[in-house]
Amino acid sequence: MQTRIHDTLSAAVAAKPDALAMIDYADGKFTWSDLAEATAAAREVLLAQGVKPGDRVVMVFENCLAVCAFIFATSQLDAISVPLNARLTHAELDRLITHSDPSVVVFCNDASESAVIHGKAFSAKAAIGRYGTVGLFQRRGSQPEPCFEDGAEQVALLLYTSGTTGVPKAAMLTHNNLLCAAVASAKVRGMQDDDMTYLALPLSHIFGFVTFVSICGAQGAMRLEARFAVERLYKALQMDVTLLPAVPQMHALLFHYARAQKNPRYDVGLLRFVSSGGAPLDPVWKREAEAFYGIPLQNGYGLTEGTAGVCATASPLGDPDVSVGHPMQDSLFRLDFEAEGATPDEGIGEILVGGPQIMNGYFRDPEQSAKVLTEDGFFRTGDLGRFDDAGRLHIVGRSKELxxxxxxxxxxxxxxxxxxxxxxxxxxxxxxxxxxxxxxxxxxxxxxxxxxxxxxxxxxxxxxxxxxxxxxxxxxxxxxxxxxxxxxxxxxxxxxxxxxxxxxxxxx
Known part of the structure; x- marks a missing residue:
């Protein structure tokens, strides 16, 4: 039984060590054994930096082999990953590092000039290994968090949900949260071990992070892009991509680029699942997407505190439905008709989500945690929604201003x-x-x-x-x-x- 996210890597190595796991931003190819060796090297680096169970390890990066290796290495040490986008400003980054109180900061340099610049500002020391090149900044006086054998209690990941506001909030996501979310995600996508997933979503965002874990769990392969580049997506779709999770902006840029190439439709026939998340779905735009791909465009609803997707559609081609679909595996929903903005006569209330994907709370912030988590473990999303007669959830607005x-x-x-x-x-x-x-x-x-x-x-x-x-x-x-x-x-x-x-x- 898998109780830690690094167990997905161990299982993949045991089952198919020489199979392709990843093609990176520079077209480098890595097997599952290669990823395991990079993880082992990263683990030794963290141990040399004094990382202990319960410590936080901040990673500043754009998607690359190194961050994958350090995520798994951190998991192996029962420490906690804190992934941060290298495109943050120095002021933003400094505030989040202070708040998360890590014992070490890892700047993953190979794919990101921004990470290199940030590392120099912290006088990070270079380290080279099977994972590539990173910079290391060791902090003194960091206080470890409690550790638990139970994967439902042991925190694996801190993800910030409020940027650099005056009071940063980091969702504490456990190993069980992530493993359950990965299984649910793989099930919705029908993910198989011969799939190639195009992953330009940043691993510093919950959508990208859970997609990464789901690929590892399904033992498929991924094209891991440091930054989204429409030319690379267009080329990859002509070669081997079978699964495409993306945000609307990526799809829109692809359609425009394809038309410029005098190819108004995707006609390769390999792509079997495409989804759009992270923004509301416009019906006109949905029709355009389906006309381009020739397969249904699936929609969904997710949030950091719910470890990504908690609702998803399974619509046939041409379905005009623009709901976010039915609850995903083991996710529970109810509506609060007494919440601000609710209109009970129209069946609209604040959406509350429960189930095994709900976070353990906000890092070192019991007051904010108590405001959003009910006594029976449901999360108050701040979003307003209703269910139709078919049991599909429709998002009608946000009581929060996100x-x-x-x-x-x-x-x-x-x-x-x-x-x-x-x-x-x-x-x-x-x-x-x-x-x-x-x-x-x-x-x-x-x-x-x-x-x-x-x-x-x-x-x-x-x-x-x-x-x-x-x-x-x-x-x-x-x-x-x-x-x-x-x-x-x-x-x-x-x-x-x-x-x-x-x-x-x-x-x-």
Missing amino acids: IIRSGFNVYPVEVEGALTDHPEVIMAGVVGRQVSGNEEVLAFVKVAADCSLSEADLSAFVKDKLAPYKRPTRIVLAQDLPAAPTGKILKAKLISTFADQLMPETTH
């Missing part, structure tokens, strides 16, 4: 904080707006009447404060913003109030 841009979570309060750091900005309100296959970030700021600040000035000001996907698509400057008597910005009125200044709508 923006999902290109599959990444953007929290308005973080962007607002960056904007209001400017001395000439009085107030700021940030909202999301749906565009084709994505959601854009719109910012509205209040400035004084004699202010000479421009949109370009503010865009430049936040550039070093926010990762690219968090930066506003547009920044509207005004002397007044719609507000309640208390002075609170009425965000629901921002787009309509400034509609003239936002035209024409742009896509990003």
